[in-house]
Structures are given as C-alpha cells and as structure tokens.
Amino acid sequence: MSLNFYGGVNEIGGNKILVDNKDSSNSDDKNISSLFLDFGMSFSKAGDYFSEFLQPRKLNGIMDFVELGLLPKIKGIYREDYLKHCGLECSKEPSVDGVLLSHAHMDHCAYIHHLREDIPIFMRKESEIILSVLEETGKSSFGEIMSLKKSFHYVPKKRGEGYKKLTGKEAKVERNIVSIDPYSPFDINGFKVTSIPVDHSLPGSSAYFLESDDEAIVYSGDIRFHGRNKSFSDKFVSKSYKFNPTIMICEGTRINENSKGNEEDIETKAVNLIKDYNGLVFVNYPIRDLDRLITFYNVAKDTDRILAINSKQAYMLKLLEDEKGIENDKYPKLSDSNIVVYFPRKKQGLISGEHYVCYDGDWKTLDSCDLELKSDYDIWEREFLEGDNVINYTDLQEEPQNIF
Known part of the structure; x- marks a missing residue:
C-alpha cells in the first residue's frame, strides 16, 4: 500500500490523494488497484x-x-482531447480504478x-444533484464535471465541403458516475469501500472506509460537529473506532480550535x-x-x-424534492408559503410586466407565459x-419589510 x-x-482543500494497493501475491506492477480520494482544486495554489x-x-x-503544479504528472488519467491537442500520448486504458468523491x-x-470520462466517479446522490445544477447553470470554461464536452473536434459539414466544430449535444459525453448508498459496502478492484455520512455544510458529504488485505484506511473528507447533522459525525467516530483503522486521513482545518x-x-x-428592523434584509451564503x-x-x-431565494437554489430544491431514496424532508418545499423565488431583470428587462414591446406597431406588456419574456431566461x-x-x-x- 502506498x-x-x-x-x-x-492547505485548505485541494485534496487529490492517490491510494495504490499492490497485489502481494503477484510482483507484476499491473496488478495494482488505484483510487483517488477526491480530485479538487487548490484555491491557494491557483490563486x-x-x-x-x-x-x-x-x-x-x-x-x-x-x-504550474496544479495537476500531477500522472499517465493514464487525463482526457483524450486535452492530451491529443497538445501532442501528448493518451493511454488506451485508465491507470486508476476510480475517484471517491467526499462532497x-x-x-x-x-x-x-x-x-x-471512463474513470468511474463514486458519489452520493445528493452530490450528483448539486453538481448537475452547478454544471447546467454555470458558465465556467472548466466547469463540466458530471459530463464533458469534446474540445478540438471537427466533423464534416452536412452541406458543402469542409468541416465544422463539434458542438452541442453531439459534443457531450457522459461520465461514468456511480451512485453509492451510505453504509453499504462495495468493491473496487480489491478495495472494499464503504461510504459513511458526515456533517458538513452541504448534503451528501461522505467519509470513506477502505479495506484491503493489508490495510484499513479511514478518510474523513471534510467533517464538522456543529451543524444540523452532528449525529452523522458522531456515528462516523463510533464506526471508525470499531473499524480499527491502520491508516487515518483526517481533515484538520480547525483541528486545534474549540467549538x-x-x-x-x-x-x-x-x-x-x-x-x-422594518427594511429589506440581505443575506449571503453559498447555494x-x-x-x-x-x-x-x-x-x-x-x-x-x-425567504426569497434565487432560481439556482430553487432548481436545486426541486431536484432534491423530486429524488426518491434520499433524506429530503428537512428542506423547505417550493410550494411553502414562506418561500418565494426572486427573478432579476435580464436582457430586455420584461419580468415586471411594466415595460412594453412592439408587435407590428402595437405596443403591449407581457406576462410570464409569453415566449418573449421566457427567452430572457435560461431554459432551466x-x-x-x-x-x-x-x-x-x-x-x-x-x-x-416582508422580504428576507
């Protein structure tokens, strides 16, 4: 084991931990199972x-x-389009068996x-929902996680000679996303893996137990004991004690601080x-x-x-509400009378119904059902x-005075 x-x-975050487990019964290096524990961005180094x-x-x-040292030089893990574009070799098979995503x-x-895309990414269903929302609603150049869009690909034009850039649905490739259930062990090429829920600031946060013939590893991911799911972390501690690990990898951002x-x-x-206070109150927190x-x-x-929320958070709440098999009763429903969805003005600014548009010389206002108003906003x-x-x-x- 290495x-x-x-x-x-x-540093805070940036976790990319490679666990290699060599088959002790065979000296051939090909008999190595490898897993990444997370594959995140280092904010400090990127900054x-x-x-x-x-x-x-x-x-x-x-x-x-x-x-710049933000990604490790490891063969067999990176996507073909990025490698081939730079004249680099792309392996036929991935060199790791998967990524265990903590949150x-x-x-x-x-x-x-x-x-x-053929490297399996293991995660809880709540993480799938959150990342799907961020991917669909975001604009980042490097924001695709649940899928990827082929870059530097060209296909023949349907009419005439020449080629065109591959775009849209034709360029989209789904990743191998594997949903995992808490406390249900599963096998990854010789590793016995178990997801253990922990308390953190977003749903679906998970620690992991990894067992091989020689080692028992506990990976806490990000963990806290002061949130609404403190009982998750307490249960993790209890199970970790019984698991009797030989290796423990623990998040320690505030390990020396009192609560x-x-x-x-x-x-x-x-x-x-x-x-x-009688006026409008603004609060800011991650969606x-x-x-x-x-x-x-x-x-x-x-x-x-x-409570007024934005459309991204409304979308996330809807997907969580619609998903069966996860703990979603604690979140407010969009139909709740204490929840409203705030829409700002975009593009032509038609959301208020106070601005006029002209149809063949006839000026009129629009309502939310009109296509022209909807076109101001993204499909989702x-x-x-x-x-x-x-x-x-x-x-x-x-x-x-009524809005928060």
Missing part, C-alpha cells in the same frame, strides 16, 4: 497564478495546470473536469439582529449550503418574513416563471 498526496497537505481576469487557457488543455465543493471535485457555536446559535443571533438555507428559512418564519429557469411564488424588483419596492 499513499501519494497531490494536494490537501498544509498564486490566476485571478478573476487571468484564467488558464482552454487552448492549452491541461498544460497550464500541469506546468461537491470545488476544492474536492473541480479538477474532475480534466479526467478521462465556537453551532447552526442554532447563528439562527438565534440572526433573529435578534433583525426582529425589530449549496442547505443547512444555512434552513437557518434563514426559520429566521424568516420567526420574524414574520418571507423557465418552469419557475409561471409559479405563484415568483417575485421581482417591483415586489421589493412595494413591501421590502
């Missing part, structure tokens, strides 16, 4: 070279990342984008801050942090307000436009 750390050491206005070049495939934060999953409160404390503090959404949902109810947003709980800037002007 462990190689390509990120996550002496040394890139900023909002200076980003890696897509035209260079993986080379900007490799040359859907970018410092643990972002660089999956660069991996070849400074929990999510319920934040809820109480927020209520006290705004209960006597993946559904524990924090529950907190401000409760705060809104306790202060006779309505449009189903929410016709809901009864949609608000826009005019609603904030009329009753700001």
Whole structure:
C-alpha cells in the first residue's frame, strides 16, 4: 500500500490523494488497484497564478495546470482531447480504478473536469444533484464535471465541403458516475469501500472506509460537529473506532480550535439582529449550503418574513424534492408559503410586466407565459416563471419589510 498526496497537505482543500494497493501475491506492477480520494482544486495554489481576469487557457488543455503544479504528472488519467491537442500520448486504458468523491465543493471535485470520462466517479446522490445544477447553470470554461464536452473536434459539414466544430449535444459525453448508498459496502478492484455520512455544510458529504488485505484506511473528507447533522459525525467516530483503522486521513482545518457555536446559535443571533428592523434584509451564503438555507428559512418564519431565494437554489430544491431514496424532508418545499423565488431583470428587462414591446406597431406588456419574456431566461429557469411564488424588483419596492 502506498499513499501519494497531490494536494490537501498544509492547505485548505485541494485534496487529490492517490491510494495504490499492490497485489502481494503477484510482483507484476499491473496488478495494482488505484483510487483517488477526491480530485479538487487548490484555491491557494491557483490563486498564486490566476485571478478573476487571468484564467488558464482552454487552448492549452491541461498544460497550464500541469506546468504550474496544479495537476500531477500522472499517465493514464487525463482526457483524450486535452492530451491529443497538445501532442501528448493518451493511454488506451485508465491507470486508476476510480475517484471517491467526499462532497461537491470545488476544492474536492473541480479538477474532475480534466479526467478521462471512463474513470468511474463514486458519489452520493445528493452530490450528483448539486453538481448537475452547478454544471447546467454555470458558465465556467472548466466547469463540466458530471459530463464533458469534446474540445478540438471537427466533423464534416452536412452541406458543402469542409468541416465544422463539434458542438452541442453531439459534443457531450457522459461520465461514468456511480451512485453509492451510505453504509453499504462495495468493491473496487480489491478495495472494499464503504461510504459513511458526515456533517458538513452541504448534503451528501461522505467519509470513506477502505479495506484491503493489508490495510484499513479511514478518510474523513471534510467533517464538522456543529451543524444540523452532528449525529452523522458522531456515528462516523463510533464506526471508525470499531473499524480499527491502520491508516487515518483526517481533515484538520480547525483541528486545534474549540467549538465556537453551532447552526442554532447563528439562527438565534440572526433573529435578534433583525426582529425589530422594518427594511429589506440581505443575506449571503453559498447555494449549496442547505443547512444555512434552513437557518434563514426559520429566521424568516420567526420574524414574520418571507425567504426569497434565487432560481439556482430553487432548481436545486426541486431536484432534491423530486429524488426518491434520499433524506429530503428537512428542506423547505417550493410550494411553502414562506418561500418565494426572486427573478432579476435580464436582457430586455420584461419580468415586471411594466415595460412594453412592439408587435407590428402595437405596443403591449407581457406576462410570464409569453415566449418573449421566457427567452430572457435560461431554459432551466423557465418552469419557475409561471409559479405563484415568483417575485421581482417591483415586489421589493412595494413591501421590502416582508422580504428576507
């Protein structure tokens, strides 16, 4: 057994941990099973070279990342289009058996984008939903994780001579995403793997137990003990003790700090801050942090307000609500009277119904069913436009004291 750390050491996030398990009964190097524990972006290292206005070049495939030490130089793991474009060899078979994803934060999953599509990515269903929403609603050049779009590919034109760039659905390739269930062991080429839920700031967070003939490894992923799912982490500790690991890899961002409160404390503090305030209240938190959404949902109810969420978070809540077999009852439903979906003005600014458009000399306003208004918004947003709980800037002007 060998462990190689390509990120996550002496830094926050960036985890890329390669576990190699050589078959002790055979000296042939081909009899090695290999797994990555996460494959994330190092924010600190990336920040040394890139900023909002200076980003890696897509035209260079993986080379900007490799040359700057952001991706490891390992054969057999990277996608064919990025390698071939730069004149590099692409192996016929992947050199690793999979990636165990602990959770859907970018410092643990972002660089999956660069991996070849036939490497299995193991994750909980909640992580699948979160990453699907971020991929469909995002605009990042390197944002595809659940699938990939072939770059540098050209196909013959349907009419006339020459070639055209491969785009759209024809360029999309689905990754080998494997859904896993908590506490249900499964095998990956000699590794017995078990996903153990832990408390973190987004659903689907998982620790892992890995067993081979010689070693028993515990990988905590990111873990905390002060969220709404503290019982998950407590159960992880209990099971880890019984598992009797020979190796433990533990997240330690605040390992030397004492607890400074929990999510319920934040809820109480927020209520006290705004209960006597009559104006509009703005809060900011990541759309993946559904524990924090529950907190401000409760705060809104306790202060006779309505929680306004954006369309991305509405989309995520809908997919979680529709998914069977996961714990989704604790999240507010979109039909809840204390939830509204805020739509800002886009493109032509038609959302309020106060602006006119001209049809053959006849000026009129539009409603949410009209195609022209819907075209201001992305396809995934449009189903929410016709809901009864949609608000826009005019609603904030009329009753700001009720919105949170």
